Amino acid sequence: MAESSKNRPLTRASVSEAHALIKPFIHLTPVVQCSTISSLASTPQSASTLPFSTSRPAHPKLNIFFKCENLQKVGAFKARGAFHALARLTEEELARGVITHSSGNHAQALALAARTKGVKAHIVMPSISTPSKIAATKGYGAEVVFSGSTAAEREAVVERIQKETGAVLVPPYDHPDIMLGQGTLALEFEEQVAEMCGQNETGSRGLDAVIAPAGGAGMLSGVAIALADNGVMVFGAEPEFEGADDIRRGLAADPPARIESVKTLTIADGLRTPVGIIPWTIVSDKKKIRGVFSVTEEQIKNAMRLLLERAKLFVEPSGAVGLAVALYNEEFRRIAEREGGEKGWNLGIVISGGNTTVEAIAKLFAVEKKEGERNAGIVGKDGKHVAENVAG
Amino acid sequence: MAESSKNRPLTRASVSEAHALIKPFIHLTPVVQCSTISSLASTPQSASTLPFSTSRPAHPKLNIFFKCENLQKVGAFKARGAFHALARLTEEELARGVITHSSGNHAQALALAARTKGVKAHIVMPSISTPSKIAATKGYGAEVVFSGSTAAEREAVVERIQKETGAVLVPPYDHPDIMLGQGTLALEFEEQVAEMCGQNETGSRGLDAVIAPAGGAGMLSGVAIALADNGVMVFGAEPEFEGADDIRRGLAADPPARIESVKTLTIADGLRTPVGIIPWTIVSDKKKIRGVFSVTEEQIKNAMRLLLERAKLFVEPSGAVGLAVALYNEEFRRIAEREGGEKGWNLGIVISGGNTTVEAIAKLFAVEKKEGERNAGIVGKDGKHVAENVAG
Numbered sequence: 027m028a029e030s031s032k033n034r035p036l037t038r039a040s041v042s043e044a045h046a047l048i049k050p051f052i053h054l055t056p057v058v059q060c061s062t063i064s065s066l067a068s069t070p071q072s073a074s075t076l077p078f079s080t081s082r083p084a085h086p087k088l089n090i091f092f093k094c095e096n097l098q099k100v101g102a103f104k105a106r107g108a109f110h111a112l113a114r115l116t117e118e119e120l121a122r123g124v125i126t127h128s129s130g131n132h133a134q135a136l137a138l139a140a141r142t143k144g145v146k147a148h149i150v151m152p153s154i155s156t157p158s159k160i161a162a163t164k165g166y167g168a169e170v171v172f173s174g175s176t177a178a179e180r181e182a183v184v185e186r187i188q189k190e191t192g193a194v195l196v197p198p199y200d201h202p203d204i205m206l207g208q209g210t211l212a213l214e215f216e217e218q219v220a221e222m223c224g225q226n227e228t229g230s231r232g233l234d235a236v237i238a239p240a241g242g243a244g245m246l247s248g249v250a251i252a253l254a255d256n257g258v259m260v261f262g263a264e265p266e267f268e269g270a271d272d273i274r275r276g277l278a279a280d281p282p283a284r285i286e287s288v289k290t291l292t293i294a295d296g297l298r299t300p301v302g303i304i305p306w307t308i309v310s311d312k313k314k315i316r317g318v319f320s321v322t323e324e325q326i327k328n329a330m331r332l333l334l335e336r337a338k339l340f341v342e343p344s345g346a347v348g349l350a351v352a353l354y355n356e357e358f359r360r361i362a363e364r365e366g367g368e369k370g371w372n373l374g375i376v377i378s379g380g381n382t383t384v385e386a387i388a389k390l391f392a393v394e395k396k397e398g399e400r401n402a403g404i405v406g407k408d409g410k411h412v413a414e415n416v417a418g
Numbered sequence: 419m420a421e422s423s424k425n426r427p428l429t430r431a432s433v434s435e436a437h438a439l440i441k442p443f444i445h446l447t448p449v450v451q452c453s454t455i456s457s458l459a460s461t462p463q464s465a466s467t468l469p470f471s472t473s474r475p476a477h478p479k480l481n482i483f484f485k486c487e488n489l490q491k492v493g494a495f496k497a498r499g500a501f502h503a504l505a506r507l508t509e510e511e512l513a514r515g516v517i518t519h520s521s522g523n524h525a526q527a528l529a530l531a532a533r534t535k536g537v538k539a540h541i542v543m544p545s546i547s548t549p550s551k552i553a554a555t556k557g558y559g560a561e562v563v564f565s566g567s568t569a570a571e572r573e574a575v576v577e578r579i580q581k582e583t584g585a586v587l588v589p590p591y592d593h594p595d596i597m598l599g600q601g602t603l604a605l606e607f608e609e610q611v612a613e614m615c616g617q618n619e620t621g622s623r624g625l626d627a628v629i630a631p632a633g634g635a636g637m638l639s640g641v642a643i644a645l646a647d648n649g650v651m652v653f654g655a656e657p658e659f660e661g662a663d664d665i666r667r668g669l670a671a672d673p674p675a676r677i678e679s680v681k682t683l684t685i686a687d688g689l690r691t692p693v694g695i696i697p698w699t700i701v702s703d704k705k706k707i708r709g710v711f712s713v714t715e716e717q718i719k720n721a722m723r724l725l726l727e728r729a730k731l732f733v734e735p736s737g738a739v740g741l742a743v744a745l746y747n748e749e750f751r752r753i754a755e756r757e758g759g760e761k762g763w764n765l766g767i768v769i770s771g772g773n774t775t776v777e778a779i780a781k782l783f784a785v786e787k788k789e790g791e792r793n794a795g796i797v798g799k800d801g802k803h804v805a806e807n808v809a810g
Contacts, residue, residue: 056448058489096730097450101730211513293724295429331776335732335775337732338488338493338730338731338732339732340732380730382727383725383727384723384782384783387776387779387780387783388779388780388781388784389780390776391776391777392780
């Protein structure tokens with residue numbers, strides 16, 4: 027991408043500029059609440075379900091708000107970064123077209139943004155990608171080029187096409203314009219929650235904290251750039267399966283260091299990539315990110331079930347990882363209890379995307395425990411909270 | 419229920435009165451659009467998939483709006499009727515408590531409304547009901563009383579409790595106050611669509627027509643009472659499986675006659691009941707209801723999949739029946755093409771509820787056709803519409 031972009035300051039003002047540029051092309055996605063879920067999150071976990079002994083499970087008071095990027099164009103926040111990246115290209119660059127390698131939401135986002143601008147998009151995908159994703163990307167008018175499935179094979183194809191066409195590479199997360207674009211959701215979120223709080227009994231205080239899921243961390247870092255200097259605490263959420271929590275582990279190292287490669291097959295497939303180089307400069311900055319916490323596959327599934335069945339939000343597993351941290355990560359919950367105190371926190375959670383299928387859901391939940399036995403971890407002994415079902 | 423209620427006029431003005439009474443207790447549920455689905459509905463079905471030969475499949479132009487009662491309290495529109503019924507009881511009646519027999523959404527709706535009013539609710543449920551539904555109803559503070567599963571057994575238990583306690587029966591659909599309560603969603607729908615249309619290119623015209631699913635038809639008749647005199651066409655939608663389309667068949671009889679009993683195990687389990695006596699007086703009135711159309715189980719599943727995967731709306735099968743009619747019923751589509759003409763229709767579809775589980779979805783879709791083969795009925799040969807995925 028344009029080298030000039032690399033010098034754009036990573037500030038809240040830059041996120042605002044990005045927002046002004048992409049507003050006409052994206053959805054202002056809704057913010058919703060689900061009283062059942064806020065009440066579950068404000069109930070201590072049963073001590074017996076925790077993996078360690080504790081005298082008293084944390085008891086935070088969490089009033090949760092969901093930012094529904096599953097309702098964003100292409101079904102994920104990725105549309106924001108793609109539209110912003112294109113808005114920053116020169117006419118000359120646009121004429122050469124754009125290229126990326128991705129088999130996920132970024133591919134569709136870039137394809138849509140390119141079509142909207144009348145620009146040619148080349149998307150390099152492994153030939154083993156699922157037919158529906160190939161069809162979706164082609165459906166946005168992109169030219170899909172197949173490659174082998176290793177990083178080297180993909181990059182060779184990208185390089186060849188760049189040489190042939192001069193197409194500009196738009197990476198999925200490791201670029202300032204992508205990070206700033208994704209961060210725009212935070213500006214909307216902040217304003218929407220402030221408005222909602224002004225109208226009800228919680229007072230006019232807005233967001234106290236936000237949890238966002240992190241893979242390459244383009245979005246998490248964008249959110250932190252937008253909010254941290256404005257007094258909102260930002261937390262990251264990762265799956266822990268097979269080392270997918272590379273940011274948490276990298277921050278825990280002495281000295282902290284970016285982990286460059288991860289091989290995980292977590293069900294949160296949008297979060298399998300390790301953190302990018304530029305996003306790492308933000309997420310490793312203690313003034314920007316208060317902490318990064320991880321959750322198990324089972325916890326992600328439980329959170330996903332609650333979002334589907336209780337909040338009636340259609341989400342992909344990656345989109346449920348933030349809620350899983352709020353519900354199940356005791357370290358996070360202790361911080362929230364201690365700092366939120368009596369009045370508690372207005373906690374924003376980013377629902378990053380909703381691109382899954384009924385077949386995938388069937389596969390995830392088909393061999394689940396029998397009805398009635400589930401949710402045992404979070405529900406009080408009286409079973410009361412399972413029964414609540416007040417959506418919206 | 420109070421005999422005086424039986425005389426309340428079934429008019430738009432009565433629906434407005436009901437709305438004023440229940441507004442503080444219910445959610446103003448959102449209205450959403452999904453461009454993918456509107457575009458699919460505006461594409462002719464492939465002639466080869468139709469069960470009859472036709473020279474030209476219908477080609478209506480449908481701009482679809484979804485009224486999301488899956489986001490209503492208790493996850494379904496039933497909260498409206500229950501709150502209205504209770505609002506109409508006298509202090510003396512309320513003191514005696516309320517009773518109903520239901521294992522579905524009406525049970526939870528009445529339990530919630532009763533708890534809100536501080537009134538005792540007895541819910542008679544077959545002892546074979548699923549544990550989660552029993553827990554949910556108890557969770558709202560209702561007293562659950564078990565019965566056998568035949569109608570006679572249930573009614574015997576209701577009668578016994580009524581004799582013991584004097585509790586007032588609140589039926590699920592066959593009562594003016596329930597019908598008027600459910601109809602309140604139509605007033606909101608009308609206003610919300612008018613506002614949305616005022617803001618975009620379709621002009622300031624509001625709803626042209628509404629499709630609502632029908633079981634006992636308390637909601638369909640309420641919607642018709644609210645809208646028909648205001649110039650909005652109202653259509654009913656039924657599953658056809660094992661004769662579940664009792665209204666359509668009853669209207670087709672000569673002379674038209676209400677079918678009193680149906681035994682169907684359609685996947686749209688909220689629509690298994692035959693039409694009620696008072697709702698029938700409305701749905702059989704040609705000035706109120708333009709037509710009632712039915713769809714197959716497969717068509718309901720296809721529509722449900724689109725609502726989940728494309729609109730990202732978490733719906734139960736019953737909630738998808740209205741969309742199934744718009745997408746797949748050629749008789750309806752021919753009317754929409756003929757009467758909508760060049761400018762087409764702004765078509766409202768009521769998403770009645772979202773009370774299902776991931777296990778139920780897994781069961782419904784686990785044995786589906788393989789990815790890539792699906793949606794063959796509605797998608798153009800170029801596969802283009804499958805690929806669109808613009809939510810919200």
